[in-house]
Amino acid sequence: MLTDYMEEAVCGVDDLKDGELKDVRVGDTDVLLARVDGQYYALHPKCTHYQAPLSKGLLNGNRLVCPWHNACFDVRSGHRLEAPALNGLPTHEVRIEGDQVMVRLTTDKESLENPMSTPDPANNTTCVIVGSGGAGAFAAEAMREGGFTGNILMLTSSSQAPYDRPNCSKDYLQGKAPDEWMPLRTPDFYADYGIEIRTGQQVTRLDPQKKEIELSAGEGQPTERITYDKALICSGGKPNKLPVPGADLNGVHVLRSLHDSQQLRDLGQQGKRIVIVGSSFIGLEAAMSLRKLGSEVDVVGMEAIPFEKILGGRVGKVIQGWHEKEGVRFHLGRKVGTIEGTDTVEAVVLDNGDRLPTDAILLGLGVKPNVDFIAGIDREEDGSLRTDKQLQIADGLYVAGDVATYPTADGSQRIEHWKVAGQQGYTAGMNIAGQEMTYQEVPFFWSNQQGKRINYVGHAEKIDDVIYDGNPEQDDNFLAFYVQGGEVKAVAGLKRDTDIIAIRELMQYGQLPAVDKIRKGVDWKAELVTK
Known part of the structure; x- marks a missing residue:
């Protein structure tokens, strides 16, 4: 049991430079120490997503990025900044005594929710979320984080509340992840924050003009209609079928x-x-x-x-x-x-x-966007819905995840990744709460192939050339830079986690080096620091 007075010197004031991370111990407790602009911060040392060691990640200003799946936290407050993590990092008190950095333990928790509003019974405004994937889950929490105190209703055809869908093809499918690991939140969490989740719901029509949603109540039953003030469509994709004889057989x-x-x-x-x-x-x-x-x-x-x-x-x-x-x-x-x-x-x-x-x-x-129920909105060629920079498609109507085609500096994109869906849901939720955020995140995804995690940042429509740092056939780590139109548009990496983080951070601000410089070799962490 921790006490309010467990405190130890963990390093000298000059032991760390700005941007450096270090694992330290206070008593029997592991702590992550970070230095930003001459100030020391102490936090829980593991990512709240899958417990990755954050000291193996990268610090860019106040942004602490996880090495495995690129979740992001603010070292000053511990708040979660980016998916796929839902919770933030607990922090500890830091003070300087002479030439020593002292850390006092102030919590024994391993994660903390970002500050969120609770529902106000006097606020009758209703927001409906259609879909319960990553986009819907992050959106619901973002609405409360952004200060929305009205009613939140999530409608999903699934029999489950939001769960960790990427794991369905990995550890869960292998029988290594128990059922209790899969839900993103407990029922009590959703009850505490007034997020109503209705499972097994089939939305048959959404009318943006009337701001009305119709639900199928089953054969012989009257159609249920729900009016909304604002709504988010994050209904995901429908699996493509195989158009051959026998495709309708059992199995x-x-x-x-x-x-x-x-x-x-x-x-x-x-x-x-x-x-x-x-x-x-x-x-x-x-x-x-x-x-x-x-x-x-x-x-x-x-x-x-x-x-x-x-x-x-x-x-x-x-x-x-x-x-x-x-x-x-x-x-x-x-x-x-x-x-x-x-x-x-x-x-x-x-x-x-x-x-x-x-x-x-x-x-x-693959999948195609699940949008057949939406009335009066033009579709893109692939069936998706084109949004503005705030992910809005009509008055009070937002879109996120697999169904969204959104604007970027390189033209319109539609990305089917869990982190992208989560970040888009978060952005849409904050906008529904009145925060006026623009979605402009560089895409990131990961894939586990036979126990080896490939990380991928950016987006290339086609590959004109590939630049390799390392030999994919011989090395156990490498980077592959995908060139399109004379610029690197995407990068894949194996066991080059901090390099991938630095590259994504540089991409985010349009500061990636030119192709000729990348061909000669780049120290990516140093490149990020100089920017």
């Missing part, structure tokens, strides 16, 4: 939900043969997880090399090799011709006649 699965992951985990634990159609990030994460459970796994992909369009051929081949080493079989440059079976799938027949016997199929063919 054809997708991986978009906790329930989907549970079903696939059961199959994997039984050692079933599984064919994955689509060599996407989710598809190959699932291949990794199902293989670890003991399944025989075949992957069918139209591409000659997995991820070639996103990561380039060399990196794609390396990742394919990681999977093949673990027994995953690839059938690339191939399409599915037909699926055989009576009631349940029995085999996948490829366009070259090869027959793959199977007990189940997992489709990893």
